[in-house]
Protein backbone atom coordinates (compact mmCIF):
# COMPACT_ATOMS: atom_id res chain seq x y z
CA UNK A 1 0.00 0.00 0.00
CA UNK A 2 2.60 2.58 1.10
CA UNK A 3 4.78 1.23 -1.62
CA UNK A 4 2.01 1.81 -4.16
CA UNK A 5 1.56 5.38 -2.92
CA UNK A 6 5.22 6.15 -3.06
CA UNK A 7 5.46 4.54 -6.46
CA UNK A 8 2.56 6.75 -7.53
CA UNK A 9 4.47 9.72 -6.18
CA UNK A 10 7.65 8.91 -7.99
CA UNK A 11 5.60 8.38 -11.08
CA UNK A 12 4.07 11.79 -10.72
CA UNK A 13 7.46 13.29 -9.98
CA UNK A 14 8.73 11.72 -13.16
CA UNK A 15 5.87 13.15 -15.18
CA UNK A 16 6.41 16.58 -13.68
CA UNK A 17 10.13 16.30 -14.26
CA UNK A 18 9.83 15.21 -17.83
CA UNK A 19 7.34 18.00 -18.40
CA UNK A 20 9.93 20.54 -17.28
CA UNK A 21 12.64 18.89 -19.27
CA UNK A 22 10.36 19.00 -22.29
CA UNK A 23 9.51 22.65 -21.77
CA UNK A 24 13.15 23.44 -21.17
CA UNK A 25 14.05 21.62 -24.32
CA UNK A 26 11.50 23.43 -26.42
CA UNK A 27 12.59 26.79 -25.13
CA UNK A 28 16.29 26.41 -25.01
CA UNK A 29 16.92 23.94 -27.77
CA UNK A 30 17.37 26.61 -30.46
CA UNK A 31 19.79 28.50 -28.24
CA UNK A 32 21.66 25.41 -27.17
CA UNK A 33 21.98 24.05 -30.65
CA UNK A 34 23.01 27.46 -31.91
CA UNK A 35 25.72 27.49 -29.29
CA UNK A 36 26.70 23.93 -29.79
CA UNK A 37 26.88 23.78 -33.56
CA UNK A 38 27.24 27.32 -34.82
CA UNK A 39 30.93 28.22 -34.86
CA UNK A 40 31.73 31.78 -33.86
CA UNK A 41 32.96 34.24 -36.44
CA UNK A 42 36.36 34.06 -34.83
CA UNK A 43 36.43 30.28 -35.21
CA UNK A 44 35.37 30.57 -38.83
CA UNK A 45 38.10 33.07 -39.53
CA UNK A 46 40.75 30.99 -37.82
CA UNK A 47 39.58 27.85 -39.59
CA UNK A 48 39.19 29.13 -43.14
CA UNK A 49 41.05 32.38 -43.50
CA UNK A 50 43.99 32.48 -41.11
CA UNK A 51 46.08 30.07 -43.17
CA UNK A 52 46.55 32.81 -45.75
CA UNK A 53 45.65 36.04 -43.93
CA UNK A 54 47.39 35.19 -40.66
CA UNK A 55 45.87 34.51 -37.27
CA UNK A 56 45.99 38.19 -36.45
CA UNK A 57 45.37 39.45 -39.97
CA UNK A 58 49.06 40.18 -40.44
CA UNK A 59 49.02 38.42 -43.83
CA UNK A 60 52.36 36.66 -43.79
CA UNK A 61 51.92 32.94 -43.37
CA UNK A 62 53.80 29.91 -44.61
CA UNK A 63 51.07 29.31 -47.15
CA UNK A 64 51.01 32.86 -48.45
CA UNK A 65 54.73 33.01 -49.19
CA UNK A 66 54.56 32.52 -52.96
CA UNK A 67 51.25 34.19 -53.66
CA UNK A 68 51.00 37.00 -56.13
CA UNK A 69 49.17 39.13 -55.29
CA UNK A 70 49.70 38.29 -51.63
CA UNK A 71 46.75 37.93 -49.28
CA UNK A 72 45.44 41.16 -47.88
CA UNK A 73 47.13 42.32 -44.67
CA UNK A 74 44.18 43.45 -42.59
CA UNK A 75 46.47 45.12 -40.08
CA UNK A 76 48.04 47.36 -42.68
CA UNK A 77 46.50 50.82 -42.53
CA UNK A 78 47.38 51.68 -46.12
CA UNK A 79 44.61 50.59 -48.42
CA UNK A 80 42.14 50.13 -45.61
CA UNK A 81 40.05 52.94 -46.95
CA UNK A 82 39.14 50.90 -49.98
CA UNK A 83 38.19 47.89 -47.92
CA UNK A 84 34.67 48.94 -47.17
CA UNK A 85 32.33 46.50 -45.61
CA UNK A 86 30.40 46.17 -48.83
CA UNK A 87 33.48 45.34 -50.81
CA UNK A 88 34.69 42.84 -48.26
CA UNK A 89 31.40 41.00 -48.32
CA UNK A 90 31.47 40.92 -52.14
CA UNK A 91 35.05 39.69 -52.23
CA UNK A 92 34.47 36.99 -49.67
CA UNK A 93 31.28 35.85 -51.32
CA UNK A 94 32.58 35.82 -54.87
CA UNK A 95 36.34 35.68 -54.48
CA UNK A 96 38.86 37.77 -56.38
CA UNK A 97 39.28 36.40 -59.88
CA UNK A 98 42.84 35.61 -60.87
CA UNK A 99 44.06 35.46 -57.25
CA UNK A 100 44.29 32.83 -54.56
CA UNK A 101 41.24 34.37 -52.91
CA UNK A 102 38.38 32.08 -53.83
CA UNK A 103 34.68 32.66 -53.28
CA UNK A 104 33.25 31.32 -50.04
CA UNK A 105 29.56 31.39 -50.82
CA UNK A 106 29.30 27.61 -51.02
CA UNK A 107 30.96 27.11 -47.66
CA UNK A 108 29.76 30.04 -45.60
CA UNK A 109 26.22 31.29 -45.24
CA UNK A 110 25.48 34.94 -45.86
CA UNK A 111 25.19 35.49 -42.11
CA UNK A 112 28.53 33.81 -41.51
CA UNK A 113 30.20 35.96 -44.13
CA UNK A 114 28.87 39.08 -42.46
CA UNK A 115 29.98 37.77 -39.10
CA UNK A 116 33.49 37.16 -40.37
CA UNK A 117 33.62 40.66 -41.83
CA UNK A 118 32.54 42.06 -38.46
CA UNK A 119 35.26 40.04 -36.83
CA UNK A 120 37.93 41.25 -39.24
CA UNK A 121 36.80 44.85 -38.93
CA UNK A 122 36.37 44.80 -35.18
CA UNK A 123 39.41 42.82 -34.20
CA UNK A 124 41.95 42.92 -36.97
CA UNK A 125 41.40 46.35 -38.47
CA UNK A 126 41.15 48.42 -35.32
CA UNK A 127 42.53 51.48 -37.02
CA UNK A 128 39.46 51.92 -39.23
CA UNK A 129 37.14 51.41 -36.38
CA UNK A 130 38.55 53.67 -33.78
CA UNK A 131 40.32 56.32 -35.82
CA UNK A 132 37.78 57.97 -38.02
CA UNK A 133 34.46 56.62 -36.97
CA UNK A 134 31.75 58.41 -35.06
CA UNK A 135 29.41 56.04 -33.24
CA UNK A 136 26.73 56.60 -35.87
CA UNK A 137 29.12 55.88 -38.67
CA UNK A 138 30.35 52.73 -37.01
CA UNK A 139 26.83 51.53 -36.39
CA UNK A 140 25.91 52.22 -39.98
CA UNK A 141 28.93 50.32 -41.28
CA UNK A 142 28.23 47.46 -38.95
CA UNK A 143 24.49 47.03 -39.36
CA UNK A 144 23.08 48.99 -42.25
CA UNK A 145 25.57 49.37 -45.09
CA UNK A 146 25.20 45.75 -46.09
CA UNK A 147 21.80 46.67 -47.49
CA UNK A 148 21.93 50.43 -47.81
CA UNK A 149 25.44 50.60 -49.25
CA UNK A 150 28.52 52.27 -47.86
CA UNK A 151 27.59 55.55 -49.44
CA UNK A 152 23.88 55.31 -48.68
CA UNK A 153 23.00 54.50 -52.28
CA UNK A 154 21.75 50.96 -51.77
CA UNK A 155 24.23 48.11 -51.90
CA UNK A 156 24.67 46.73 -55.39
CA UNK A 157 23.54 43.23 -54.54
CA UNK A 158 20.40 44.48 -52.85
CA UNK A 159 19.22 46.57 -55.79
CA UNK A 160 17.99 43.46 -57.53
CA UNK A 161 18.25 41.02 -54.63
CA UNK A 162 15.63 42.62 -52.40
CA UNK A 163 12.13 43.69 -53.29
CA UNK A 164 11.41 46.43 -52.37
CA UNK A 165 15.05 47.36 -52.49
CA UNK A 166 16.59 49.19 -49.55
CA UNK A 167 16.14 52.90 -49.44
CA UNK A 168 18.61 55.03 -51.34
CA UNK A 169 19.31 57.91 -48.95
CA UNK A 170 20.92 60.21 -51.46
CA UNK A 171 18.07 61.34 -53.72
CA UNK A 172 15.39 64.02 -53.52
CA UNK A 173 12.67 61.50 -52.93
CA UNK A 174 14.39 60.41 -49.73
CA UNK A 175 14.93 64.00 -48.67
CA UNK A 176 11.26 64.76 -49.14
CA UNK A 177 9.84 61.64 -47.58
CA UNK A 178 12.17 60.83 -44.75
CA UNK A 179 11.46 63.13 -41.84
CA UNK A 180 13.59 62.51 -38.81
CA UNK A 181 10.58 61.23 -36.98
CA UNK A 182 9.66 58.78 -39.71
CA UNK A 183 13.23 57.50 -39.84
CA UNK A 184 13.40 56.95 -36.11
CA UNK A 185 10.11 55.15 -36.26
CA UNK A 186 11.09 52.95 -39.22
CA UNK A 187 14.43 52.06 -37.69
CA UNK A 188 12.88 51.24 -34.32
CA UNK A 189 10.02 49.17 -35.65
CA UNK A 190 11.19 48.11 -39.10
CA UNK A 191 9.10 48.20 -42.27
CA UNK A 192 6.54 45.41 -42.36
CA UNK A 193 6.69 43.08 -45.35
CA UNK A 194 10.12 44.32 -46.36
CA UNK A 195 13.67 43.28 -45.53
CA UNK A 196 14.07 46.32 -43.28
CA UNK A 197 14.40 44.84 -39.79
CA UNK A 198 13.20 46.36 -36.51
CA UNK A 199 16.23 47.51 -34.54
CA UNK A 200 14.57 48.21 -31.21
CA UNK A 201 16.00 45.67 -28.84
CA UNK A 202 19.08 45.11 -30.98
CA UNK A 203 20.29 48.68 -30.75
CA UNK A 204 19.72 51.00 -27.81
CA UNK A 205 17.61 54.04 -28.47
CA UNK A 206 20.68 56.23 -28.29
CA UNK A 207 22.35 54.10 -30.93
CA UNK A 208 19.27 54.32 -33.13
CA UNK A 209 19.35 58.10 -32.84
CA UNK A 210 23.06 58.17 -33.59
CA UNK A 211 22.79 56.06 -36.69
CA UNK A 212 19.78 58.00 -37.96
CA UNK A 213 21.61 61.28 -37.46
CA UNK A 214 24.58 59.87 -39.26
CA UNK A 215 22.40 58.94 -42.24
CA UNK A 216 20.85 62.39 -42.29
CA UNK A 217 24.16 64.21 -42.03
CA UNK A 218 26.18 62.00 -44.33
CA UNK A 219 23.67 61.11 -47.04
CA UNK A 220 20.40 62.97 -46.90
CA UNK A 221 21.70 66.46 -46.15
CA UNK A 222 25.44 66.41 -46.65
CA UNK A 223 25.50 70.20 -47.03
CA UNK A 224 23.72 70.68 -43.71
CA UNK A 225 20.12 70.14 -42.88
CA UNK A 226 19.48 73.80 -42.21
CA UNK A 227 19.45 74.52 -45.91
CA UNK A 228 16.45 72.32 -46.28
CA UNK A 229 14.52 73.30 -43.22
CA UNK A 230 12.10 76.19 -43.28
CA UNK A 231 13.51 79.26 -41.53
CA UNK A 232 13.16 78.68 -37.84
CA UNK A 233 10.02 80.39 -36.67
CA UNK A 234 10.21 79.18 -33.18
CA UNK A 235 11.34 79.94 -29.72
CA UNK A 236 14.76 78.59 -29.09
CA UNK A 237 16.86 79.44 -26.11
CA UNK A 238 15.23 82.66 -25.19
CA UNK A 239 14.39 84.12 -28.61
CA UNK A 240 10.86 85.29 -28.54
CA UNK A 241 8.77 85.75 -31.61
CA UNK A 242 6.18 88.44 -31.82
CA UNK A 243 3.58 85.96 -32.92
CA UNK A 244 4.06 83.95 -29.79
CA UNK A 245 3.72 86.94 -27.57
CA UNK A 246 0.61 88.04 -29.35
CA UNK A 247 -1.08 84.90 -28.24
CA UNK A 248 -1.09 86.51 -24.85
CA UNK A 249 -1.26 84.79 -21.53
CA UNK A 250 -3.46 81.86 -20.97
CA UNK A 251 -5.74 82.82 -18.16
CA UNK A 252 -5.98 80.93 -14.93
CA UNK A 253 -9.09 79.20 -16.12
CA UNK A 254 -7.21 77.76 -19.08
CA UNK A 255 -4.44 76.67 -16.76
CA UNK A 256 -6.84 74.46 -14.90
CA UNK A 257 -8.11 72.70 -17.98
CA UNK A 258 -7.57 68.97 -17.71
CA UNK A 259 -5.89 66.65 -20.14
CA UNK A 260 -8.03 65.63 -23.12
CA UNK A 261 -9.84 62.29 -23.31
CA UNK A 262 -10.57 62.39 -19.57
CA UNK A 263 -7.00 61.43 -18.86
CA UNK A 264 -5.17 62.23 -15.67
CA UNK A 265 -1.43 62.23 -16.12
CA UNK A 266 0.89 60.45 -13.72
CA UNK A 267 3.76 62.90 -13.27
CA UNK A 268 6.07 60.36 -11.64
CA UNK A 269 5.96 58.14 -14.69
CA UNK A 270 6.23 61.29 -16.75
CA UNK A 271 9.34 62.39 -14.92
CA UNK A 272 11.12 59.11 -15.55
CA UNK A 273 10.19 59.21 -19.20
CA UNK A 274 11.12 62.86 -19.54
CA UNK A 275 14.54 62.36 -18.01
CA UNK A 276 15.20 59.33 -20.18
CA UNK A 277 13.84 60.64 -23.48
CA UNK A 278 13.19 64.35 -23.56
CA UNK A 279 15.91 65.87 -21.43
CA UNK A 280 18.64 65.14 -24.00
CA UNK A 281 17.05 67.89 -26.05
CA UNK A 282 14.93 69.95 -23.67
CA UNK A 283 17.30 69.79 -20.73
CA UNK A 284 16.83 68.34 -17.27
CA UNK A 285 15.56 71.71 -16.18
CA UNK A 286 13.31 72.22 -19.16
CA UNK A 287 15.45 75.11 -20.35
CA UNK A 288 15.99 73.70 -23.84
CA UNK A 289 19.69 73.17 -23.29
CA UNK A 290 20.03 69.40 -23.21
CA UNK A 291 23.26 67.88 -24.51
CA UNK A 292 21.82 67.34 -27.96
CA UNK A 293 20.35 70.81 -28.33
CA UNK A 294 23.68 72.12 -29.52
CA UNK A 295 23.40 70.25 -32.80
CA UNK A 296 19.76 70.99 -33.41
CA UNK A 297 18.15 73.71 -35.46
CA UNK A 298 15.55 74.96 -34.61
CA UNK A 299 16.44 74.69 -30.95
CA UNK A 300 14.32 72.60 -28.61
CA UNK A 301 11.60 74.46 -26.82
CA UNK A 302 12.62 76.21 -23.63
CA UNK A 303 9.70 75.39 -21.36
CA UNK A 304 10.82 77.90 -18.77
CA UNK A 305 10.66 80.85 -21.06
CA UNK A 306 7.69 83.10 -20.32
CA UNK A 307 6.45 82.67 -23.89
CA UNK A 308 6.12 78.92 -23.31
CA UNK A 309 4.42 79.56 -20.07
CA UNK A 310 1.91 81.69 -21.89
CA UNK A 311 1.33 79.19 -24.59
CA UNK A 312 0.84 75.85 -22.95
CA UNK A 313 -1.83 74.44 -20.76
CA UNK A 314 -2.45 70.72 -20.44
CA UNK A 315 -4.48 70.22 -23.64
CA UNK A 316 -1.99 72.19 -25.69
CA UNK A 317 0.95 70.31 -24.26
CA UNK A 318 -0.77 67.04 -24.94
CA UNK A 319 -1.34 68.04 -28.53
CA UNK A 320 2.20 69.36 -29.00
CA UNK A 321 3.83 66.24 -27.60
CA UNK A 322 1.56 63.91 -29.54
CA UNK A 323 2.04 65.62 -32.89
CA UNK A 324 5.63 66.80 -32.66
CA UNK A 325 6.95 69.57 -34.87
CA UNK A 326 7.16 68.44 -38.44
CA UNK A 327 9.96 70.74 -39.46
CA UNK A 328 12.14 70.15 -36.45
CA UNK A 329 13.72 67.33 -34.55
CA UNK A 330 10.74 67.11 -32.24
CA UNK A 331 9.30 63.63 -32.73
CA UNK A 332 5.57 62.91 -32.87
CA UNK A 333 5.31 60.91 -29.70
CA UNK A 334 1.89 59.51 -30.50
CA UNK A 335 3.70 57.04 -32.70
CA UNK A 336 5.37 55.48 -29.68
CA UNK A 337 3.37 56.51 -26.63
CA UNK A 338 -0.20 55.75 -25.67
CA UNK A 339 -2.48 58.71 -24.89
CA UNK A 340 -2.14 57.91 -21.20
CA UNK A 341 1.64 58.02 -21.45
CA UNK A 342 1.54 61.31 -23.33
CA UNK A 343 -0.67 62.68 -20.57
CA UNK A 344 1.87 61.48 -18.00
CA UNK A 345 4.78 63.28 -19.66
CA UNK A 346 2.65 66.32 -20.36
CA UNK A 347 1.61 66.48 -16.73
CA UNK A 348 5.21 66.38 -15.62
CA UNK A 349 6.25 69.13 -18.03
CA UNK A 350 3.25 71.20 -17.04
CA UNK A 351 3.71 70.92 -13.29
CA UNK A 352 7.44 71.25 -13.32
CA UNK A 353 8.18 73.87 -15.93
CA UNK A 354 5.07 75.61 -17.14
CA UNK A 355 2.69 76.17 -14.30
CA UNK A 356 2.25 79.85 -13.46
CA UNK A 357 3.93 81.11 -10.37
CA UNK A 358 6.64 78.57 -10.82
CA UNK A 359 10.12 79.92 -10.32
CA UNK A 360 11.44 80.61 -13.76
CA UNK A 361 15.06 80.10 -12.97
CA UNK A 362 16.34 76.56 -13.45
CA UNK A 363 16.32 74.67 -10.21
CA UNK A 364 18.66 72.01 -9.11
CA UNK A 365 17.37 68.59 -10.04
CA UNK A 366 15.57 67.08 -7.11
CA UNK A 367 13.69 70.15 -6.04
CA UNK A 368 11.17 69.23 -8.70
CA UNK A 369 9.90 66.54 -6.39
CA UNK A 370 7.99 69.17 -4.45
CA UNK A 371 5.96 69.89 -7.52
CA UNK A 372 5.31 66.29 -8.19
CA UNK A 373 3.95 65.76 -4.71
CA UNK A 374 2.01 68.97 -4.69
CA UNK A 375 0.22 67.69 -7.78
CA UNK A 376 -3.20 69.02 -8.51
Ligand code: HEC
Nearest residue numbers: 048049052069070071072088091092096099100101104116
Ligand atom coordinates in the same frame (compact mmCIF):
# COMPACT_ATOMS: atom_id res chain seq x y z
C1 HEC B 1 44.34 30.48 -50.14
C2 HEC B 1 44.60 31.74 -49.49
C3 HEC B 1 43.42 32.53 -49.00
C4 HEC B 1 42.44 32.13 -48.14
C5 HEC B 1 42.27 30.76 -47.50
C6 HEC B 1 41.61 33.26 -47.93
N1 HEC B 1 42.05 34.35 -48.63
FE1 HEC B 1 41.29 36.22 -48.62
N2 HEC B 1 42.69 36.81 -49.95
C7 HEC B 1 43.68 36.02 -50.46
C8 HEC B 1 44.41 36.78 -51.44
C9 HEC B 1 45.59 36.26 -52.25
C10 HEC B 1 43.85 38.04 -51.49
C11 HEC B 1 44.27 39.25 -52.32
C12 HEC B 1 43.37 39.35 -53.51
C13 HEC B 1 43.59 40.63 -54.28
O1 HEC B 1 44.57 41.33 -54.03
O2 HEC B 1 42.76 40.91 -55.14
C14 HEC B 1 42.78 38.05 -50.52
C15 HEC B 1 41.95 39.13 -50.27
C16 HEC B 1 40.97 39.14 -49.32
C17 HEC B 1 40.17 40.29 -49.02
C18 HEC B 1 40.27 41.64 -49.68
C19 HEC B 1 39.50 41.59 -50.96
C20 HEC B 1 39.49 42.89 -51.71
O3 HEC B 1 38.38 43.27 -52.14
O4 HEC B 1 40.55 43.51 -51.90
C21 HEC B 1 39.31 39.89 -48.04
C22 HEC B 1 38.26 40.77 -47.38
C23 HEC B 1 39.55 38.53 -47.74
N3 HEC B 1 40.55 38.09 -48.55
C24 HEC B 1 38.88 37.78 -46.79
C25 HEC B 1 39.05 36.44 -46.61
C26 HEC B 1 38.24 35.65 -45.72
C27 HEC B 1 37.14 36.17 -44.82
C28 HEC B 1 38.67 34.38 -45.82
C29 HEC B 1 38.15 33.17 -45.10
C30 HEC B 1 36.73 32.92 -45.24
C31 HEC B 1 39.77 34.38 -46.76
N4 HEC B 1 39.94 35.64 -47.23
C32 HEC B 1 40.48 33.26 -47.11
C33 HEC B 1 43.93 34.72 -50.13
C34 HEC B 1 43.17 33.94 -49.30
Ligand code: HEC
Nearest residue numbers: 143144147164165166167182183186187191194195196211
Ligand atom coordinates in the same frame (compact mmCIF):
# COMPACT_ATOMS: atom_id res chain seq x y z
C1 HEC C 1 18.55 43.34 -44.68
C2 HEC C 1 18.58 44.59 -45.35
C3 HEC C 1 18.49 45.87 -44.52
C4 HEC C 1 19.27 46.22 -43.46
C5 HEC C 1 20.37 45.42 -42.78
C6 HEC C 1 18.86 47.56 -43.09
N1 HEC C 1 17.86 47.99 -43.91
FE1 HEC C 1 16.94 49.81 -43.84
N2 HEC C 1 15.73 49.25 -45.39
C7 HEC C 1 15.77 48.04 -46.03
C8 HEC C 1 14.72 48.01 -47.02
C9 HEC C 1 14.40 46.85 -47.93
C10 HEC C 1 14.05 49.25 -46.95
C11 HEC C 1 12.88 49.72 -47.80
C12 HEC C 1 11.61 49.48 -47.04
C13 HEC C 1 10.43 50.02 -47.77
O1 HEC C 1 10.47 50.23 -48.97
O2 HEC C 1 9.45 50.28 -47.08
C14 HEC C 1 14.71 50.00 -45.91
C15 HEC C 1 14.34 51.28 -45.52
C16 HEC C 1 14.98 52.04 -44.55
C17 HEC C 1 14.62 53.37 -44.17
C18 HEC C 1 13.48 54.18 -44.75
C19 HEC C 1 12.22 53.73 -44.07
C20 HEC C 1 11.01 54.49 -44.52
O3 HEC C 1 10.29 54.93 -43.63
O4 HEC C 1 10.77 54.61 -45.72
C21 HEC C 1 15.49 53.76 -43.19
C22 HEC C 1 15.51 55.09 -42.47
C23 HEC C 1 16.38 52.67 -42.96
N3 HEC C 1 16.05 51.63 -43.80
C24 HEC C 1 17.42 52.70 -42.05
C25 HEC C 1 18.21 51.59 -41.74
C26 HEC C 1 19.19 51.58 -40.69
C27 HEC C 1 19.52 52.75 -39.79
C28 HEC C 1 19.74 50.35 -40.68
C29 HEC C 1 20.83 49.82 -39.76
C30 HEC C 1 20.64 50.00 -38.36
C31 HEC C 1 19.10 49.58 -41.73
N4 HEC C 1 18.18 50.38 -42.35
C32 HEC C 1 19.42 48.27 -42.05
C33 HEC C 1 16.66 47.02 -45.80
C34 HEC C 1 17.60 46.99 -44.79
Ligand code: HEC
Nearest residue numbers: 234235277278281298299300301320321325328329330345
Ligand atom coordinates in the same frame (compact mmCIF):
# COMPACT_ATOMS: atom_id res chain seq x y z
C1 HEC D 1 15.67 65.17 -30.63
C2 HEC D 1 15.37 66.29 -29.80
C3 HEC D 1 14.04 66.31 -29.08
C4 HEC D 1 13.52 65.36 -28.24
C5 HEC D 1 14.13 64.01 -27.85
C6 HEC D 1 12.29 65.89 -27.75
N1 HEC D 1 12.06 67.11 -28.30
FE1 HEC D 1 10.46 68.34 -27.90
N2 HEC D 1 11.17 69.66 -29.24
C7 HEC D 1 12.36 69.58 -29.92
C8 HEC D 1 12.52 70.74 -30.74
C9 HEC D 1 13.70 71.00 -31.66
C10 HEC D 1 11.40 71.54 -30.53
C11 HEC D 1 11.15 72.91 -31.07
C12 HEC D 1 10.25 72.90 -32.20
C13 HEC D 1 9.90 74.29 -32.51
O1 HEC D 1 10.00 75.15 -31.64
O2 HEC D 1 9.49 74.48 -33.65
C14 HEC D 1 10.55 70.83 -29.59
C15 HEC D 1 9.32 71.29 -29.15
C16 HEC D 1 8.59 70.69 -28.16
C17 HEC D 1 7.33 71.20 -27.67
C18 HEC D 1 6.61 72.38 -28.22
C19 HEC D 1 5.96 72.00 -29.52
C20 HEC D 1 5.06 73.04 -30.11
O3 HEC D 1 4.18 72.66 -30.89
O4 HEC D 1 5.23 74.22 -29.82
C21 HEC D 1 6.94 70.34 -26.66
C22 HEC D 1 5.69 70.47 -25.82
C23 HEC D 1 7.92 69.32 -26.55
N3 HEC D 1 8.91 69.54 -27.48
C24 HEC D 1 7.88 68.28 -25.65
C25 HEC D 1 8.74 67.19 -25.68
C26 HEC D 1 8.60 66.03 -24.85
C27 HEC D 1 7.57 65.87 -23.75
C28 HEC D 1 9.59 65.18 -25.20
C29 HEC D 1 9.85 63.77 -24.66
C30 HEC D 1 8.69 62.89 -24.64
C31 HEC D 1 10.36 65.80 -26.25
N4 HEC D 1 9.80 67.02 -26.51
C32 HEC D 1 11.47 65.24 -26.85
C33 HEC D 1 13.26 68.55 -29.84
C34 HEC D 1 13.10 67.39 -29.11
